Amino acid sequence: MNYSIAFTTILFKEIRRFTRIWPQTLLPPAITTALYFLIFGKLIGDRIGDVNGQTYMDYIVPGIILMSVISHSYSNVVSSFYSTKFQRHIEELLVAPVPNWVILAGYVSGGIARGVLVGCVVAGISTFFTDIPVLHWQIALLVFVLTATLFALAGFINAVFADSFDDISIIPNFVLTPLSYLGGVFYSTSMLPEIWQTIALGNPILYMINAFRYGLIGVSDINIETALIMIVFFIVLLILTALFLLHKGTGIKN
């Protein structure tokens, strides 16, 4: 059986979905991040001065790009897969000879596609405000794609468990957004009191933002290898969890 056709069908269906509703999916991050760059980067940033040897604008650009990737790869999969369950067209996939790993790969790839596209839009907007050098493009690209993968997977698992539209907004609002803001987007952890520096190390988003920042401007609060190992570890863990849930039929089968 040729599963590549089933995979591309799910992927293109997902891409068609978020591009069809671009005023909801692509336009808002462009406007929001432009405001971030203008207010925090330009107006306030000029008064803050340098952080870790970088202008404040340059320092916050990587974090803002990655924050968009995190939020959009997650929200794409959680909303799409939940509405697939809600409208019951998940049954189209369950009836057909589509293995669980293809369903997972299709939806997660859709989330990665949106995360990457939004990330590129935000990166494009940042060029109106500053010139980011991209010192280690391989690391930047790797962290960019792996982060999108990780949060697309997390969004999938959230959707599997979700029973209502409230359930798909709780984690983005009460977990992802606070962790992103506390993940060192707007500041270096070295600026925190010592106890908070230690607590901050428990935030996985801190590792991703710093690894990406290192890829772009060569500055990081944490070790890059540790960050990459951590991201890959969580990706593997979430893949196994998602496949287990699909195998058990959690949330999708009686």
Added chain:
Amino acid sequence: MKALSIQNLKKTYNNGFEALKGLDLDVENGDFFALLGPNGAGKSTLIGIISSLVTKSSGEVSIFGYDLQKDSAKAKSCIGLVPQEINFNQFETVKNVVLNQAGFYGMPRKQALIQTERCLRQMDLWEKRDTVSRRLSGGMKRRLMIARAMVHQPRLLILDEPTAGVDIEIRRSMWQMMEEVNRQGTTIILTTHYLEEAESLCRNIAIINHGQIIEKSTMQNLLSRIQTEQFVLDIDQALTVAPVIDGYSVELVDSHSLNVAVEKTHGLNPLFQQLSEQGIKVLSLKNKSNRLEQLFIDLVQ
């Protein structure tokens, strides 16, 4: 070869409800098979398990010889499902709903486009191909689900109350379409609450109740068991009491209609003869209820 073979199928839900209690069922290749049962009898669970939407507790299910668990991909490729409730993406166009389903079955794009057009034309929906599916009428949505189920040319088509809630004109056109599909070699399993539909379309029938098959027979055999039929006669004159007809039980429904119980062994000729002798002219005659309906009620009660 059997299109469907089920042995000792059991399903107990998490809340402890035992929906299927060791059910056995065979459906022959090419059959037009009715699966009937009252609400809550286990029909939907059974269809859910056959189409992989519900996980069985135990038992064996094979489709054209392919075990649904061990040879899942091949077994699933043989099945097309038209579910009871609308379950397509209401934001997709009609064409994309069918085209996506072809993709899920691994059909190459070129072939999928040809098949999509064929199925949509067959269901009289080709003109609506670019319409967003939520804008279709109820009957069109039902037909779209049939087109979607047919796109990969399944050998076994399961129709779960396909005509529920559609008007009689559309229902009759759907009957014609189902007969045509069956004539072309597709095995059909039909569940319906319209028993006249099952009686006129299906050759074999199984009745399920309390999670078990309580009757399995050819439609002809089952109908031949009817001993007494109830007829309603419209008459040309107003009566105040029911006429006495030897060998028949007659009740007055209203001044111009009679309800007559006719034993199979008596037939209708003596009835008409006696009515004629009493000067009562019969204007029309109809079955009080569908024949299968009476049997069905007797069996499930």
